[in-house]
Amino acid sequence: MFVDFSCSRTLGTPDYMAPEVIQGFGCSFASDWWSMGVILYEMLMGATPFTSNTVQELFEEIADGKCIELFNTRITSAIYIF
Secondary structure, eight states, X not given: OOOOOOOSSOOSOGGGOOHHHHTTSOOOHHHHHHHHHHHHHHHHHSSXXXXXXXXXXXXXXXXXXXXXXXXHHHHHHHHHHO
């Protein structure tokens, strides 16, 4: 028996939504991995990879792949400490 795990609704916290969910293609295991990656990034860097003042701007940044440069700045700083 085949079970369809996809969904047709947009659910969840905007910071963790995958681009395909924002664009209306639905949820999948790939979007779950995307969200997990955002959580791991936030745990390591202390902030989510996408920031904005409004939810609409946040969705545009995620859909366009405009990640903040926090990763490079923090990694460079950590290298200098050690």
